[in-house]
Amino acid sequence: MQFEKTYHPAFTIVGIACRASTEKPAPIYALWRRFREEKIAAQVVERVSDAVYALYCEYDSDYRGEYTLVLGCEVPMNALIAQETPESLVVATVPAANYALIDARGKQPDTLIAAWADVWNSSLRRAYICDFEVHWGPVAVELYVGIE
Numbered sequence: 417m418q419f420e421k422t423y424h425p426a427f428t429i430v431g432i433a434c435r436a437s438t439e440k441p442a443p444i445y446a447l448w449r450r451f452r453e454e455k456i457a458a459q460v461v462e463r464v465s466d467a468v469y470a471l472y473c474e475y476d477s478d479y480r481g482e483y484t485l486v487l488g489c490e491v492p493m494n495a496l497i498a499q500e501t502p503e504s505l506v507v508a509t510v511p512a513a514n515y516a517l518i519d520a521r522g523k524q525p526d527t528l529i530a531a532w533a534d535v536w537n538s539s540l541r542r543a544y545i546c547d548f549e550v551h552w553g554p555v556a557v558e559l560y561v562g563i564e
Contacts, residue, residue, distance in 0.1 A: 417518070417531075417534040417535070417538050418518070418519075419516040419517055419518045419540075419561075420516070420517045421514065421515075421516060421517075421563070422514070422515055422516075422517045422560075423512070423513070423514055423515070424510075424512065424513065424515050424560060425512045426493070426509060426510060426511050426512040427490055427493065427509070427510050428490065428491050428492075428493055428507060428508070428509045428510070429469045429471060429486060429488040429489060429490050429491065429507075429508050429510065430460045430463075430488050430489060430491050430505050430506070430507050430508075431451070431456055431460065431469070431486050431487045431488015431489065431505060431506065431508075432447060432450060432451060432454075432456055432486070432487055432488065432504075432505060432506065433447075433484055433485060433486040433487075433506045433508070434446070434447045434484070434485055435482050435483070435484055435485075436482065436483065436484075436485045437480070437481060437482045437483065438479060438480060438536075439480065443485075444485060447485060447487055448487065451468070451487045456487065456488065456505070457488075457489050459502055459504075459505060460488060460489040460491060460505070462491045462492060463489035463490065463491060464489070464490040464491060464492060465489070465490065466489075467489070467490065467550050467551060467552050468487065468488070468489065468550075468551040469486075469487070469488055469489065469490060469548055469549065469550055469551070470485065470486075470487055470548060470549040470551065471484075471485070471486040471487075471488070471508055471510060471546060471547075471548045472484075472485055472546065472547040472548065473486070473508065473510075473545070473546045473547075475544040475545075477544075478542070478544060479535075479536050479542075479544075486506060486508045488505070488506075488508070510546050510548060511545065511546060513543065513545065513546065513562050513563075514543075514562070514563050514564075515547075515560040515561060515562055515563060516535075516540055516560070516561045516563050517558060517559070517560055518531050518534075518535070518558070518559040518560075518561065519558065519559075520549070520557040520558065520559045521555055521556050521557060522555060523555065524554060524555060524557060527555075527557070528549065528557050528559065531559050532559070535559075535561055540561060540563055541563055541564040542561060542562060542563060542564070543562040543563055543564050544562070545562050546562050547559075547560060547561050547562050548560050
């Protein structure tokens with residue numbers, strides 16, 4: 417598995433969330449479907465770009481346990497989030513941290529699923545605080561895995 421070690425500053429996303437796990441992926445698929453059907457990105461008023469973020473946080477343990485998945489868009493750190501965000505959306509702040517950056521560009525979701533499998537089977541010293549994906553388009557995805 418090839419990756420680039422990088423530092424990413426803190427940022428904030430606004431979107432929708434659910435509890436999920438790798439063992440029981442149904443909530444993940446349902447959240448993505450809801451994100452598309454309800455046009456959640458369009459509801460994020462001050463979004464920085466059209467990139468969609470998938471944030472994995474609040475891990476119960478490691479990759480086998482439950483976690484919170486947030487799908488959303490980045491907003492400026494100084495945005496008036498409380499005033500601009502509809503009640504149906506959540507706000508999540510991703511802490512500044514070191515990450516293993518993996519290019520998961522290719523046919524989706526197959527390439528991204530394969531990238532996660534490589535991470536799970538790797539010797540990366542994961543932090544299990546926050547991991548995230550940046551979906552720039554139908555094939556361009558960057559995977560950031562929090563590392564110690």
